[in-house]
Amino acid sequence: MSENGKILVMTAVAVERDAVLRGLSGDDRFEVLEAGVGPVEAAVSAATVLAQAGPGAYRLVISAGIAGGFKERAEVGSLVVSDAIIAADLGAETPEGFHSVDKLGFGSARIDVDVELAGRLAAALQAAGLQTALGPVLTLSTVTGSAETAVELAARIPGAAAEAMEGFGVAAAARRAGLPVLELRAISNPVGPRDRSAWRIKDALQALEAANSVLREVIV
Numbered sequence: 001m002s003e004n005g006k007i008l009v010m011t012a013v014a015v016e017r018d019a020v021l022r023g024l025s026g027d028d029r030f031e032v033l034e035a036g037v038g039p040v041e042a043a044v045s046a047a048t049v050l051a052q053a054g055p056g057a058y059r060l061v062i063s064a065g066i067a068g069g070f071k072e073r074a075e076v077g078s079l080v081v082s083d084a085i086i087a088a089d090l091g092a093e094t095p096e097g098f099h100s101v102d103k104l105g106f107g108s109a110r111i112d113v114d115v116e117l118a119g120r121l122a123a124a125l126q127a128a129g130l131q132t133a134l135g136p137v138l139t140l141s142t143v144t145g146s147a148e149t150a151v152e153l154a155a156r157i158p159g160a161a162a163e164a165m166e167g168f169g170v171a172a173a174a175r176r177a178g179l180p181v182l183e184l185r186a187i188s189n190p191v192g193p194r195d196r197s198a199w200r201i202k203d204a205l206q207a208l209e210a211a212n213s214v215l216r217e218v219i220v
């Protein structure tokens with residue numbers, strides 16, 4: 001990764017942006033913006049910022065925020081660093097089950113991340129005492145709301161650690177700009193039956209803040 005240019009961090013909502021900013025403690029190598037909820041808002045926001053800034057303004061793009069964690073992969077309050085970003089509902093339902101765009105022959109639902117940085121960040125978070133998984137982070141337009149869907153996703157995407165709604169959009173914009181990407185998520189709820197009252201948003205935002213204070217040490 002080049003040492004020139006800033007690191008663009010995109011969150012969905014303002015409270016996530018503020019948690020990231022607290023963790024970064026005014027580090028001016030980072031720019032943190034609120035992109036909106038869902039892959040479309042995230043992609044449009046990130047692509048607009050990158051296009052308006054022009055080549056060389058940024059060197060890395062990060063999608064950050066809270067997320068659902070898959071059973072036995074990421075507990076509430078823990079962190080997930082992506083080793084791949086997967087658009088898990090981009091495809092078609094068929095009598096044989098879900099077919100991704102890869103299988104349909106229309107591109108790929110997977111965007112690779114900067115694996116060296118992802119590994120280094122996950123190791124640094126663990127070394128700082130923060131429970132962290134390294135694995136695929138899924139992007140869905142619809143939050144999973146049943147145990148059946150959670151099981152189907154986990155079976156279809158081996159190692160799936162978390163699901164959120166923006167990563168693939170941010171990653172697609174970064175890829176278009178020729179920039180590496182990473183996704184960093186703090187787990188607010190288990191992926192599965194919907195129980196909004198059980199979401200631990202405050203705990204997840206605290207974990208997100210702590211993770212970003214480690215992130216700034218990891219980025220050289």
Ligand SMILES: O=C(O)c1cccc(C(=O)CC[C@H]2O[C@@H](n3cnc4c(=O)[nH]cnc43)[C@H](O)[C@@H]2O)c1
Nearest residue numbers: 012013015037066067068143144163164165166201
């Ligand atoms: O209500 C609040 O106080 C609040 C504070 C921060 C964020 C929110 C959101 O609802 C943001 C939506 C955001 O959360 C991600 N997310 C969280 N859990 C899941 C999940 O299980 N499946 C998919 N996405 C999830 C998602 O990226 C949304 O952007 C509310």
